Amino acid sequence: MRTRSTPLPGTQLLEVVANDEIARGVHALVLRRPDAAGSAPDPGTFLDLLPVLPAARGGAPVLRRPISIADSSADGRDLTVILRIVGEGTRALCELPVGTTVDSLGLLGHGFDPDAVAPGGRALLIGGGVGVPPLHLLARRLVERDVTVQLRLGFRDADDVFWADRFAELGQVLISTDDGSAGSRGTVADLESVPGAAEFSPDAVYACGPLPMLRYVQRAFGPQMPTQLSLEERMACGVGACYACVVTDAADPGHQHRICYDGPVFDAQEVVL
Ligand SMILES: Cc1cc2nc3c(=O)[nH]c(=O)nc-3n(C[C@H](O)[C@H](O)[C@H](O)COP(=O)(O)OP(=O)(O)OC[C@H]3O[C@@H](n4cnc5c(N)ncnc54)[C@H](O)[C@@H]3O)c2cc1C
Ligand code: FES
Structure with a gap:
C-alpha cells in the first residue's frame, strides 16, 4: 500500500529557519510549521509552496510549486526541502531569507511504501x-x-x-x-x-526522477519485483481538481490517474509512461 501522511490543515505559513546553497543552484530550506508537534511525513509526499516574485520581478504570486520532503525532524515540525532553480518559481523560493515565511499547502499525495x-x-x-x-x-x-x-x-x-x-x-x-x-x-x-x-x-x-529514467526503471525492474515510481509531472491545482497532471492506467487505457492526488508514487506496473 502506498502511504498518505496525515494532511496538514489547508494552507499554513511556514517559517524559513535555514536556507543554504548545497550545490550549484540547489538550496536546502528548513521550513518550520507554526503548530506544535505533528506527525512525521511519509517519504514521497510533498508540499505545494507559493512563490512570490520579488518587487523587481513583478511582486506577484505565481502558481504553487510541488516540492518533496527530503528530511524531517522526528516530530514532523521542521521539514527540509531541496530545491533546484529552474525557473522563476524555484528562484523566488530559493531567495527566501531566513526568518521570512512561505505559504504552503500540504502535505499532499501518496508516498512510497x-x-x-x-x-x-x-x-x-x-x-x-x-x-x-x-x-x-x-x-x-x-x-x-x-x-x-x-x-x-x-x-x-x-x-x-x-x-x-x-x-x-x-x-x-x-x-x-x-x-x-x-x-x-x-x-x-x-x-x-x-x-x-x-x-x-x-x-x-x-x-524518482525524469521520465526517461523512470521508463528505464519500469522496464528493467518492474516485471520482476515490487517497483514504486514517483512521477514528477508539472502540476496546477495540486489537489486533484483540474486533471492537469494525469497518467494512463496500464490495465484500463480509458482511466487516467491524477498524479498529484492518486500519486505521485505508483506501482511500476500500474501506469503507462
Ligand atoms: C511531486 C513533485 C515533487 C517535486 N519535488 C521537487 C523537489 O524536491 N525539488 C525540486 O527542485 N523540484 C521538485 N519538483 C519539480 C518542481 O516542482 C519544478 O521544478 C518547479 O515547479 C518549477 O517551477 P519554476 O517556476 O521554477 O519553473 P518553470 O518556469 O515553471 O519551469 C522552468 C523549466 O522547468 C521545467 N519544469 C517545470 N516543472 C517541471 C517538472 N515537474 N518536471 C520536469 N520539468 C519541469 C519546465 O518545463 C521549464 O523548462 C517536484 C515536482 C513534483 C510534481
Ligand atoms: S494538478 Fe490539478 S489534478 Fe493534479
Whole structure:
C-alpha cells in the first residue's frame, strides 16, 4: 500500500529557519510549521509552496510549486526541502531569507511504501536530478526498519552533486554524472555494471526522477519485483481538481490517474509512461 501522511490543515505559513546553497543552484530550506508537534511525513509526499516574485520581478504570486520532503525532524515540525532553480518559481523560493515565511499547502499525495521490503531485506533506490531529494527521507525510513539500502543517484556534473555524505550515512551510494566529473560517466542505467551494483540483489526498487529514467526503471525492474515510481509531472491545482497532471492506467487505457492526488508514487506496473 502506498502511504498518505496525515494532511496538514489547508494552507499554513511556514517559517524559513535555514536556507543554504548545497550545490550549484540547489538550496536546502528548513521550513518550520507554526503548530506544535505533528506527525512525521511519509517519504514521497510533498508540499505545494507559493512563490512570490520579488518587487523587481513583478511582486506577484505565481502558481504553487510541488516540492518533496527530503528530511524531517522526528516530530514532523521542521521539514527540509531541496530545491533546484529552474525557473522563476524555484528562484523566488530559493531567495527566501531566513526568518521570512512561505505559504504552503500540504502535505499532499501518496508516498512510497517502505513496508514493501521486510526488515532484514534490501532496497534499491534510484534517483535523478530533482528526483533525488525524496529518496533521502525514504532511505531513512527504510534503514529505521533494518532494511539495507543501495542508492544509485544521477547528476549532471560534480558541481550538481548534493548530500552525498548524508546519503552515505544511510547506505551504499553509487553516483553517475553526464560528464564523468563525479562517480561514473553516464546515467543511472550505466551504474548497473559498476562494482557493487551487480552483487546487490534487491527485494524492491524505488525511483524518482525524469521520465526517461523512470521508463528505464519500469522496464528493467518492474516485471520482476515490487517497483514504486514517483512521477514528477508539472502540476496546477495540486489537489486533484483540474486533471492537469494525469497518467494512463496500464490495465484500463480509458482511466487516467491524477498524479498529484492518486500519486505521485505508483506501482511500476500500474501506469503507462
Ligand atoms: C511531486 C513533485 C515533487 C517535486 N519535488 C521537487 C523537489 O524536491 N525539488 C525540486 O527542485 N523540484 C521538485 N519538483 C519539480 C518542481 O516542482 C519544478 O521544478 C518547479 O515547479 C518549477 O517551477 P519554476 O517556476 O521554477 O519553473 P518553470 O518556469 O515553471 O519551469 C522552468 C523549466 O522547468 C521545467 N519544469 C517545470 N516543472 C517541471 C517538472 N515537474 N518536471 C520536469 N520539468 C519541469 C519546465 O518545463 C521549464 O523548462 C517536484 C515536482 C513534483 C510534481
Ligand atoms: S494538478 Fe490539478 S489534478 Fe493534479
